Amino acid sequence: MRFRPWLLPWLPVLFVAGCGEGRTAGPAPGEGQASSSAYTREEHSYALPEVRLLDRHGQPFAFPAGLPADRPVLLQFVFTTCGTICPILSNTFREARRELERLDPRPLLVSLSIDPEQDTPEALRDYAAGLQAGGRDWVFLTGRREDIEAVQKAFDAWHRNKMNHEPLTFLRAPGSSTWVRLNGLSSAAQLVREARGLLRP
Amino acid sequence: MSPGRRGCAAVLLALAACSPGPPAGDPERGRLLYLSGRRPDGTPLEARAQGDVPVRGADAACVRCHQRSGMGSAEGGMLVLPITGPRLAAPQEWSNQDLMRYLYREEQERAFKAKLLQMRIRPAYDRPSLIRALREGLRPDGHPLDPAMPRYRLSEEDARDLAAWLERLGAAPSPGVDEERIHFATVILPDADPGEATALLETLEAWKERRNQHVLWELQKPGHSVRFKDTLYDALRLWELHVWRLEGPPSSWPEQLTALLEEQPVFALVSGLGGPRFGWGPVQAWCEAEGLPCLFPWTALPGEEDGAWYSFWFHEGVRLEARALAVFLRQRKDLEGAAQLVGETAEERAGAAALDAALGRPLPRAARVEELPAPPRVLVAWGAALPRPGPAGPERVYATTRALTARSAAELASLPAGLFFVTPCAPDPLLEPAIRQDRVWFRNQELPLDHERLRLAAYFAARSLDNALEHLFEDFYRDFLVESIEHGTEERMTFGPFHRLSLGRDQRHAARGCFLLRPDPDAEGGLAVEEAWTVPGLAE
Numbered sequence: 001m002r003f004r005p006w007l008l009p010w011l012p013v014l015f016v017a018g019c020g021e022g023r024t025a026g027p028a029p030g031e032g033q034a035s036s037s038a039y040t041r042e043e044h045s046y047a048l049p050e051v052r053l054l055d056r057h058g059q060p061f062a063f064p065a066g067l068p069a070d071r072p073v074l075l076q077f078v079f080t081t082c083g084t085i086c087p088i089l090s091n092t093f094r095e096a097r098r099e100l101e102r103l104d105p106r107p108l109l110v111s112l113s114i115d116p117e118q119d120t121p122e123a124l125r126d127y128a129a130g131l132q133a134g135g136r137d138w139v140f141l142t143g144r145r146e147d148i149e150a151v152q153k154a155f156d157a158w159h160r161n162k163m164n165h166e167p168l169t170f171l172r173a174p175g176s177s178t179w180v181r182l183n184g185l186s187s188a189a190q191l192v193r194e195a196r197g198l199l200r201p
Numbered sequence: 202m203s204p205g206r207r208g209c210a211a212v213l214l215a216l217a218a219c220s221p222g223p224p225a226g227d228p229e230r231g232r233l234l235y236l237s238g239r240r241p242d243g244t245p246l247e248a249r250a251q252g253d254v255p256v257r258g259a260d261a262a263c264v265r266c267h268q269r270s271g272m273g274s275a276e277g278g279m280l281v282l283p284i285t286g287p288r289l290a291a292p293q294e295w296s297n298q299d300l301m302r303y304l305y306r307e308e309q310e311r312a313f314k315a316k317l318l319q320m321r322i323r324p325a326y327d328r329p330s331l332i333r334a335l336r337e338g339l340r341p342d343g344h345p346l347d348p349a350m351p352r353y354r355l356s357e358e359d360a361r362d363l364a365a366w367l368e369r370l371g372a373a374p375s376p377g378v379d380e381e382r383i384h385f386a387t388v389i390l391p392d393a394d395p396g397e398a399t400a401l402l403e404t405l406e407a408w409k410e411r412r413n414q415h416v417l418w419e420l421q422k423p424g425h426s427v428r429f430k431d432t433l434y435d436a437l438r439l440w441e442l443h444v445w446r447l448e449g450p451p452s453s454w455p456e457q458l459t460a461l462l463e464e465q466p467v468f469a470l471v472s473g474l475g476g477p478r479f480g481w482g483p484v485q486a487w488c489e490a491e492g493l494p495c496l497f498p499w500t501a502l503p504g505e506e507d508g509a510w511y512s513f514w515f516h517e518g519v520r521l522e523a524r525a526l527a528v529f530l531r532q533r534k535d536l537e538g539a540a541q542l543v544g545e546t547a548e549e550r551a552g553a554a555a556l557d558a559a560l561g562r563p564l565p566r567a568a569r570v571e572e573l574p575a576p577p578r579v580l581v582a583w584g585a586a587l588p589r590p591g592p593a594g595p596e597r598v599y600a601t602t603r604a605l606t607a608r609s610a611a612e613l614a615s616l617p618a619g620l621f622f623v624t625p626c627a628p629d630p631l632l633e634p635a636i637r638q639d640r641v642w643f644r645n646q647e648l649p650l651d652h653e654r655l656r657l658a659a660y661f662a663a664r665s666l667d668n669a670l671e672h673l674f675e676d677f678y679r680d681f682l683v684e685s686i687e688h689g690t691e692e693r694m695t696f697g698p699f700h701r702l703s704l705g706r707d708q709r710h711a712a713r714g715c716f717l718l719r720p721d722p723d724a725e726g727g728l729a730v731e732e733a734w735t736v737p738g739l740a741e
Contacts, residue, residue, distance in 0.1 A: 082276070082277070117736045188251075
């Protein structure tokens with residue numbers, strides 16, 4: 001490897017920056033590549049804006065009032081043309097779903113598009129069909145760009161360029177206003193474990 | 202690509218071709234697996250990511266993460282490594298150009314950058330270790346690949362085919378670039394307005410001059426900085442801009458374009474201008490066949506070839522305006538007594554047909570108001586001419602970007618009430634403060650601001666190209682340019698005459714909605730918002 005003298009002043013900054021504060025470490029990182037293969041867990045209370053979104057059938061969805069208070073809620077920000085992390089995030093929901101449906105009360109899965117003008121209800125229907133996401137326990141939401149951005153900002157999950165969004169999953173227990181924030185990609189089994197943990201605090 | 206990498210790729214290819222051992226694999230079959238996640242018999246690739254998450258078919262295709270160019274991506278805080286033949290055949294270590302690309306040319310989380318610098322250096326792949334990576338998820342040194350990399354159920358034959366494709370991927374840079382210069386062309390269609398063509402070419406030429414001056418100034422500076430500039434200078438190229446003026450009927454354009462490309466290979470088409478008569482379809486089809494990127498031509502009738510990948514549009518032109526009009530006409534209860542004024546141009550006919558389709562029924566149409574079966578209450582005008590609303594005419598007239606861009610701000614401001622423009626272009630006040638920066642650039646070039654929206658659009662196209670090139674460094678692949686445009690468009694600070702533009706993987710229309718604007722003598726630019734930004738597919 002070539003010596004890069006211009007990088008030296010930056011190294012301490014960059015390495016320290018990688019260590020988040022107050023986070024619970026997830027599983028051990030994978031070898032070799034710079035991806036978010038390990039997730040970290042945090043808990044937050046978010047002040048969510050009241051906005052009117054649209055579901056994949058073009059029906060209005062009052063957010064956050066439409067999220068059931070008496071069931072667990074699992075929420076991810078995705079977009080249908082994302083090539084890298086969204087297929088894994090969405091397929092994690094899909095794979096975990098069988099186990100999640102056995103929980104009592106049953107969780108609601110929410111996939112909220114961060115590319116709303118591309119992800120019209122029609123595009124979301126196609127995306128959901130590809131994930132075999134029938135039924136009412138998995139909703140796909142889109143809406144006006146400014147409303148979606150307001151929701152992202154409230155969850156501290158907004159990036160000016162959607163292509164730089166992070167893999168995040170948010171979980172809320174029944175009757176709680178606290179959200180568990182998973183930073184990074186999890187396996188389906190890990191996600192199910194996190195959801196069970198909501199019901200057995 | 203460095204000469205070392207090129208040499209490694211050549212050796213790998215030669216070994217693959219000459220090896221008397223196992224068969225070399227079928228690169229075309231490998232290409233299909235790479236791009237579609239399917240075998241020639243249609244069976245999907247199957248894999249597991251993150252340990253237990255099944256992915257299959259298109260979701261499991263290599264192209265999803267590593268992209269068509271094989272140059273990978275940096276999305277969602279995840280770095281997907283380049284897997285072109287030259288890159289695989291060399292140890293994976295970061296060149297200064299790679300580091301600049303990921304650390305400073307992207308908006309990435311600091312944690313991502315820290316991880317990037319901690320990455321373990323990977324030894325070079327050879328054919329057996331590449332097959333092992335594909336089938337078992339192990340690097341040449343035996344370390345497992347990242348859990349996000351799917352673990353595939355691949356037969357030995359599948360893996361050989363994929364390896365054969367990967368070894369060829371990116372083996373040579375694309376045409377149109379040499380050690381000093383990079384060539385681009387701008388296509389002017391025969392029906393383009395001469396005044397608009399002058400405005401567009403002046404803008405592009407000024408950009409090129411200014412940019413090349415800057416490059417020469419940088420290169421001639423004595424004593425390059427040791428911090429980074431010396432590592433970037435290798436990637437700098439002077440722009441050459443060629444103007445390709447087409448003549449005659451559209452059926453003759455492909456032959457003209459092929460001759461022009463043979464005479465002077467170019468890396469991409471930038472901007473460009475069409476009029477109302479023909480539309481950009483034949484140029485798009487030719488670009489697809491050539492694999493030549495075409496960035497943001499100014500046309501109201503973009504091509505609509507299924508699965509086209511190389512052409513980027515600002516928007517869908519009259520087809521978008523038609524769908525937005527259908528929403529506005531319904532919302533404003535202006536369908537009763539509505540008719541369309543449709544001339545003979547392809548643009549007008551396409552707009553009218555798209556409006557009929559969006560409404561689910563045809564509106565009466567004629568080339569002149571007097572030819573309509575009954576005097577219309579509401580008139581949709583698809584051409585540049587503007588029938589005036591009033592007691593002797595229709596109550597309201599809806600026109601499009603074509604009529605809008607044919608008039609100065611003063612002319613627009615003086616138009617009568619009852620006239621509306623459906624357009625993806627934003628009114629001036631909504632473009633503040635970005636438009637001021639752009640206007641300063643034009644003033645500094647001593648360029649006029651006639652045809653301002655067109656000039657701003659051409660300026661955006663040129664800057665987008667420049668920004669995407671900065672991301673390429675010396676990896677001069679046309680496919681990588683396309684991917685960089687997809688990735689970076691949303692990061693621009695100004696968007697020409699548009700409020701905001703956005704793209705993504707396989708997205709080709711950067712604006713997906715329209716405003717409804719009305720003349721307003723008190724508003725800057727002569728136009729005010731009558732109906733807010735409306736995306737037809739999102740209208741309830």
